[in-house]
């Protein structure tokens with residue numbers, strides 16, 4: 641079985657050579673051994689729920705400390721993401737209600753979002769997203785309410801409402817599981833390579849041999865050489 645250290649380094653490497661929008665999918669692809677095109681096609685709810693689970697598996701933590709800056713008075717705020725964001729529902733579809741009708745929509749994938757962002761204007765981007773997410777076209781007068789319902793569903797899944805303790809301003813932040821995990825994987829990957837360097841110098845072991853050690857054994861050896 642591959643050690644955590646080895647998986648972190650591989651995920652860091654895989655995610656550092658792709659463009660920003662592909663990064664969450666690239667992390668999942670490296671960690672889960674899933675081909676990148678398949679990860680890019682996953683709905684973002686399922687993708688992010690999987691990333692949340694991988695974060696717990698790799699780093700053994702269920703805490704989600706986060707920082708935000710008040711948009712009004714610039715006070716920095718430290719907060720804990722609610723458990724509901726971190727144990728997201730991982731289905732491929734969402735049911736939204738518009739004018740008393742229930743519509744079954746598919747979560748967009750990383751590719752859908754990138755395609756929408758590449759549209760010449762936001763109107764075209766929204767239309768493309770609706771096409772990808774809904775099984776059939778909606779009437780023109782329903783487009784705005786459908787988009788609002790989809791935004792609400794997205795906010796319920798990945799959004800968090802914050803209030804500034806200094807000025808009372810209320811605003812929303814979007815929780816980006818991929819971005820969150822990427823920062824941690826990058827920091828841990830750099831730390832692990834420094835540890836490999838120290839152990840290779842001290843014992844003459846190869847990178848493969850050192851990455852194969854469990855975290856516990858690597859840390860014990862490090863304590864002996866430092």
Ligand SMILES: [Zn+2]
Pocket residue numbers: 710711712713714715804805806807808809
């Ligand atoms: Zn404020």
